[in-house]
Amino acid sequence: MRVNNMNDTPSSSPELSGTSTPARSDSTDNPALEVRHIRKAFRQRRGEMQVLDDLSLAVQPGEFVSIIGPSGSGKSTLFHIIGGLMPPGAGSVHMDGRDVTGQKGLIAYMPQQPALFPWRTVEDNVMLPEELRGVSKTQARANARQWIERAGLGGFEKAYPHTLSGGMQQRASFLRALMSPQEVMCLDEPFSALDALTRSEMQHWLLDIWEDTRRSVLMITHHIEEALLLSDSIYILSARPGTVLQKIEVPFPRPRREDILTDPAFLALKSDISSIMRQEQQKRQQVST
Amino acid sequence: MRSWWSLIWPPVGAVLFFLVLWQGAVWLWDIEPYILPAPSSIGLEMVSGSPVLLNHTLATLRLTLIGFLIGTGTGIVISLALHLIPMLRKALYPLLILSQNVPTIALAPLLMIWFGFGMLPKIIVITLVCFFPVAVAALDGLARTDRTMLNYMKMTGAGTWQIFTKLELPHALPSIFSGLRIAATYSVMGAVIGEWIGADRGIGYYMMLQRAGYRTDRVFVAILIIVLLSLLMVALIALLEKRLIRWSRKA
Structure with missing residues (x-):
């Protein structure tokens, strides 16, 4: 079936040469x-x-x-x-x-396991992708705090991952992917390790945040x-x-x-x-x- | 506070019981002090000789600390080089293992012949016994980096250096510390061996001198001080570990 x-992929489109990073693609089709x-x-x-x-x-x-x-x-x-x-x-x-x-x-990547770095606090984990891109630490931290607050993780900025519940860890892991400057996000079974109730809560949470961004x-x-x-x-x-x-x-x-x-x-x-x-x-x- | 006490009294009690047994045996069978001195006379000797002992102890402690820093530093540098350059690892890892099969006690006199009686040969001895546990533990910790985290870093576009400093090194830190703990006790041993071979002060030197004079009580004092120095080194490492690794699940 x-x-x-x-198999009907579009015919090869002209190569965009000269751009080293993927630009936001709103202007092209x-x-x-x-x-x-x-x-x-x-x-x-x-x-x-x-x-x-x-x-x-x-x-x-x-x-x-x-x-x-x-x-x-x-x-x-x-x-x-x-x-x-x-x-x-x-x-x-x-x-x-x-x-x-x-x-x-x-790509911005969210693995199946939260894979947060245990030696970093929640905010240090969330700011990691910007840190890797060379954004200044103060700026990256400020951005991370903003998202942590918006995503309902306020008050946990300085907490270490192992002190958080599974759902909270996944939120932080998703925020870390969201903070990545790359346009495309790849989520690998983000909620598979969660119980049914937490899972449905997380789906609505993700829906809200995604529809914003x-x-x-x-x-x-x-x-x-x-x-x-x-x-x-x-x-x-x-x-x-x-x-x-x-x-x-x-x-x-x-x-x-x-x-x-x-x-x-x-x-x-x-x-x-x-x-x-x-x-x-x-x-x-x-x-x- | 009570739990701390309940943790501490069984070993303390056991040691006290053993000392009483020892004291009783020496007294009962009237053992010659040059064969086995009583704990009480060892204690007395330690107090009466304390000004001299303090000088020797400080000399050994200084040697131990310098040797430990150089030795473990060498170990860490070697492990990082072998980890970052896989070719080097293949070539040198067998050599690393081989180096541990050369008995230190046989090598030490040679080092004295080559490098004289100064600080250098002793520090080489300590380095030889210290670098290995640290290098192996660090290499092991670096190699066992979490795959999911590693994939995350690669996909996000982290470079080799970023992966190393932000993931592999912190991930290996607990392993490195277990190597450092072993090296801490080895370093005291290395210092004492170095002083046996040729020195004019230090606990190893004191020990050799007293053994030649059949002052068994003083040899026991030296042993006691070596044990205390080892404990001090381990405690220092434990303290450092607690300060550096706050995220550990165990803590």
């Missing part, structure tokens, strides 16, 4: 981030294991895009390729129309409701080797509120996606048995 295989026909295989003891197979997707400027798929569909590998940690077997990564395959430092976001998740609530579009990935099964546009207007969770259109989309994913899961089980 391949409704939209995303290029996607903020585009992944074209990525393949990746890992060598194993017995032959090769294909992890990603001809995967293409795009994030428009200011768009919130989610990737949803069964575990083991190579989603984290995709992020490592986008982040420049490993080269793709084939295909390329583009930002604002420029080929940036294999380049590091072009409108950064371009690519988020990996397992959670269908979370993807629907937050995203403008959703890519459903297949089981390994991962490729795009279907792209879904989420029609709900912004700013979104909690009551869309019970909207009939929302529920219909939710059951559509879960049936696609269930079929994929079954196909995978049949293959493996």
Whole structure:
């Protein structure tokens, strides 16, 4: 069942040469981030294991895009390729129309675990990305404090991460990504380690902050409701080797509120996606048995 | 305050019990003082000889501190160089291990022959025993940097130097301190060995002198002072660690 295989990527656009850092892309009509026909295989003891197979997707400027798929569909590998940690077997990564395959430092990244530095206080953690960019410490700290206050972490500026709850740590980790000057944010299953209640609280918190800032976001998740609530579009990935099964546009207007969770259109989309994913899961089980 | 007391009294009680046993045995079997002096006579000797002992102790402490600083400094510099230059690590790591198989006690006289009786050969001895635990612990700590944090730093665009100063070094600090603690006790040992071989003052020198004169009580005094010096060094390191690593979960 391949409704939209995303092979219809736009024809190669003129290269923007001479710009060393990705500029905010409001003026151009290029996607903020585009992944074209990525393949990746890992060598194993017995032959090769294909992890990603001809995967293409795009994030428009200011768009919130989610990737949803069964575990083991190579989603984290995709992020490592986008982040420049490993080269793709084939295909390329583009930002604002420029080929940036294999380049590091072009995305704001939020890992699955909070991965806050335990020797830094909350504010020192949040100011880290600006510090890395050479922003003066006083300026970076002032910016960090502003966001900490706005994100409901006021009073915890001087706290060390291990004294915070899981939800608080994820907030700080998200703020750290938000403070990164790069336009595109990549969130790798940001709430997967949280309990259901904290998770839904965090989704609304993220929705509020994102609708204020409108950064371009690519988020990996397992959670269908979370993807629907937050995203403008959703890519459903297949089981390994991962490729795009279907792209879904989420029609709900912004700013979104909690009551869309019970909207009939929302529920219909939710059951559509879960049936696609269930079929994929079954196909995978049949293959493996 | 009560919990502190409940922590401290069992070892103190055990030591007191042991001392009473020792005193009793010496008294009961009338053991010659040149074979085994009673704890009481060791204590008395320590008090009566204190002005002389203080001079020797200070000399050893000075030597220990200088040697410790140079030795651990060397260890840290070596570990950083080997960590930042992987080629160097491959080439020199086996040599590092090998250096620890050369017995210090055999090497020390050679160092005296080469470098005379001054400060230098003694500091080399201390450096030889101190650098290794620090270098190995630091290398280990640097190599075991958290993968997620490392990936975060790389994706965010941090350079090698930024990754090193802002992630790897602070991450390795607890490991480095466990190496420093071991080096702290080794440094006292190294200083005493250095003084055995050739010195005109210091606890090691005092010990050799008294052993030659069969003043077993004074040898025991020297041992006691060496133990106290080791404890002092460990306490100094623990204090420094507490000041530098405030974020530790244990604290």
